[in-house]
Amino acid sequence: MTDTHTVSTSPGWGELLSGGNLIRSIALSGGVALHAVNLYISTTILPSVVREIGGMDYYAWNMTLFVVASILGAALSSPVLAHVGPRGGYGIAGLIFIIGTLVCTMANDMPIMLVGRLVQGFGGGILLALAYAMVRRVYVEQLWPRALALLSSMWGIATLLGPAVGGVFAELGLWRGAFLVLVPFAALVVLAAVFVLPQREPGRSPGEPLPLTQLLLLTLAVFAASWGGVGKDLSSIAIGMAAALVLIVLLVLVERRSNCKLLPRNTFRLPAALGSLYSTSALLAGTVTCTEIFLPLFLQELHGRSPLQAGYIAAVMSAGWTAAAISASGFQARRRVIAVHAGPVLSVGAMVILAAALPWAGQIGDWLPLTLICGALVVGGAGVGLAYPHLSAMVLRVAPPDEADNAASSIMTVQLCATAFGAALAGLAVNLAGGSTSSGGIDVANAARWLFITVAVAPAFCLLIMNSASFTQASERYR
Structure with a gap:
């Protein structure tokens, strides 16, 4: 719920970052920052990871699997919100992210690392999408633009912090520590969310069934486009991009006709x-x-x-x-x-x-x-x-x-x-x-x-x- 005090027509940053709104802002922006900082830390330390555990052939898959899992997590955040509420959603997403991070920390070969990145991306994607969904629930409308600007700015901050944190650990030969420092950060975000976000609203519908067909088509389209983008010859490039285009068209057609939506109705x-x-x-x-x-x-x-x-x-x-x-x-x-x-x-x-x-x-x-x-x-x-x-x-x-x-x-x-x-x-x-x-x-x-x-x-x-x-x-x- 939002604060009950009066908010001016053009509220400043002080109203967003004071009282109960301060903890709300920490919880929501922290979820975005967690995902974004992790993204830039990972790209910075990846050369060190490959030198220690091998897997150069799967170098690009670290990013591809992470982004695909993030898309799936973001797409599933609305059903998660409907079933367990904001507080439960943050708790589940944070736990998934922490598990994935610990798997990355303990990985001794690239397949295990990829599993960890997949789990990390899924939890982080839920956190990202929940942050945007929470803006309209926990702030008055006059604060929406500033709250959204705060969330957006986390990507810029992550661009500065991620390479610095990852670079320090890589220079010390302790790349696993770069993942490990994310665990207490994730726990802090979840703790803040537990204190300030509402539970599931009584009598609220648990939501529609999951749009599994659309999610499958979207995942295949991303993989096809990624494969085409790094193709070694024109034929593989053409096949990959053509397949991605066909899958996107199918996604739009299915989304328009399905009663179970990935995006809001009438989007297409x-x-x-x-x-x-x-x-x-x-x-x-x-x-x-x-x-x-x-x-x-x-x-x-x-x-x-x-x-x-x-x-x-x-x-x-x-x-x-x-x-x-x-x-x-x-x-x-x-x-x-x-x-x-x-x-x-x-x-x-x-x-x-x-x-x-x-x-x-x-x-x-x-x-x-x-x-x-x-x-x-x-x-x-x-x-x-x-x-x-x-x-x-x-x-x-x-x-x-x-x-x-x-x-x-x-x-x-x-x-x-x-x-x-x-x-x-x-x-x-x-x-x-x-x-x-x-x-x-x-x-x-x-x-x-x-x-x-x-x-x-x-x-x-x-x-x-x-x-x-x-x-x-x-x-x-x-x-």
């Missing part, structure tokens, strides 16, 4: 306000994913940066996202809508600059292209930060009351899907644009150029969606 029926909001959110999230995956590689290969330097230059984008999300969270009325429309414009401009500046190394000194790169990353991150929290708040505003929990938890399902498919498409763009040089490597400069030209299409498409009747309708309700 035009005109659909929720569908336009989810699409815009996914495209913006995919912009960040595609940038962050390959940017460290390009900075090392083209600009001679060390792995640590490249990692923290890439983190500038998340810093821009976090700063903009926090700054824009207090916008009211028309300023909110302006911020949402400005986001994709800034992102398009940033991607164009990156496409020009990243291949431009050593021609008139490295300081100028690096300055342009850092500036573009700040602008691109700010574009997403301006729009994303308000898009999430718009979802909460326009969702049918009887599907509010599913609509809120689906915010994270959609973002995780964008992460998975964005990673696959980024790999595809790099493979096709980089090609093979006479020395057997890839043309990194050409790969960088065409990757960001391709990525620029995503925020550009957001602008088309924002001109649709369904999006305009959602915007009017949010003012």
Whole structure:
């Protein structure tokens, strides 16, 4: 339940981070931070893991299985919420995450590590989605934008903390300790949730049956896209991407006809306000994913940066996202809508600059292209930060009351899907644009150029969606 004290028309951060709301904010943002920090810790220590326990052939599967399990966990969070309530949901998700983390800590070969990552991702996905579902339950509506900005900012903070924590343990040769430090953090999040979140509401329906068919199709589509994105030849790439496309089409058809929904009803029926909001959110999230995956590689290969330097230059984008999300969270009325429309414009401009500046190394000194790169990353991150929290708040505003929990938890399902498919498409763009040089490597400069030209299409498409009747309708309700 929300606090009963009066909240001003434009409440500040003090009202979100004081009294009972402070513990609520710790519980919800902690769940998001736990998942996000774990993601960046894992990518940092993975080379050390492989050196000790082997399994280089399954290197990429650490991320693929984690993201797929996170998608499944996020998609199942609404039934979990309906059956056991917020307090029970956090307890179950936290316990699953801790079990998976301990399995990773004790792994002595890669198959065991992959099992741990799968369990970790499932528990973390539930925590992520529950955090968004809880916003409308535990805060008054005036605080929704700030609460959502707080959750969004956890990804930027994780980008800074994850590599640092993972790097320290990797340097000490204690990569298992990097996983182990997450256990008390997870226990603290669950403890805070137990104290401040409500139990299952008496008389509340336990929810509909699980959308198992849609979940199976979604999982297969992610695997197909991932396989196609790293294909060694054009035939495997074409087969993987074609299979992913067919599976997505089947998913949409099944979702439209099924009584058991993965996303809120009418999401795929035009005109659909929720569908336009989810699409815009996914495209913006995919912009960040595609940038962050390959940017460290390009900075090392083209600009001679060390792995640590490249990692923290890439983190500038998340810093821009976090700063903009926090700054824009207090916008009211028309300023909110302006911020949402400005986001994709800034992102398009940033991607164009990156496409020009990243291949431009050593021609008139490295300081100028690096300055342009850092500036573009700040602008691109700010574009997403301006729009994303308000898009999430718009979802909460326009969702049918009887599907509010599913609509809120689906915010994270959609973002995780964008992460998975964005990673696959980024790999595809790099493979096709980089090609093979006479020395057997890839043309990194050409790969960088065409990757960001391709990525620029995503925020550009957001602008088309924002001109649709369904999006305009959602915007009017949010003012």
